Amino acid sequence: VQLQASGGGLVQAGGSLRLSCKASGRTFNGAAVAWFRQAPGKEREFVAARHRSGSVAYYADSVKGRFTISRDNAKNTVYLQMSSLKPDDTAVYYCAAGYTLILSSIRSASAYNYWGQGTQVTVSS
Numbered sequence: 001v002q003l004q005a006s007g008g009g010l011v012q013a014g015g016s017l018r019l020s021c022k023a024s025g026r027t028f029n030g031a032a033v034a035w036f037r038q039a040p041g042k043e044r045e046f047v048a049a050r051h052r053s054g055s056v057a058y059y060a061d062s063v064k065g066r067f068t069i070s071r072d073n074a075k076n077t078v079y080l081q082m083s084s085l086k087p088d089d090t091a092v093y094y095c096a097a098g099y100t101l102i103l104s105s106i107r108s109a110s111a112y113n114y115w116g117q118g119t120q121v122t123v124s125s
Helices: none
Strands: 002-006 009-012 017-024 032-038 045-050 057-059 067-072 077-082 091-098 119-124
Touching: 002 091, 017 032, 017 091, 017 119, 032 067, 032 077, 045 067, 045 077, 057 067, 077 091
Parallel strands: 009 119
Antiparallel strands: 002 017, 017 077, 032 045, 032 091, 045 057, 067 077, 091 119
16 A cells, blocks of 8 residues: 655645545555654654544544544545644644554554655744
8 A cells, every 4th residue: 555645835824734645556445544743853643533434533632623634535535634733733744544453542653554655744933
């Protein structure tokens, strides 16, 4: 499975961006999908996820109410809509897919089998 993330860029604080993650080689059907991010000098952190059922979304407290994760199975694509962006949101954003993870590990990077290459998001103050 190859994941291709895109949509990053430079935006002013308060602005919006939409990240996309397209899968090839295998569909997202049956997978939990997630976004993580890593800022310079920091560890990779969980941002948002949807379990394979897709009915419930999970968010880090720092992005709740500002970010929305969605999936379009027909396009084999996962999105992260980011609004009210802050300079602290600056990071490389990675999409991930996990076909065997259990719900209790949905926020854990180690539970995901496949990763995209990352897309840079920079928020200026």
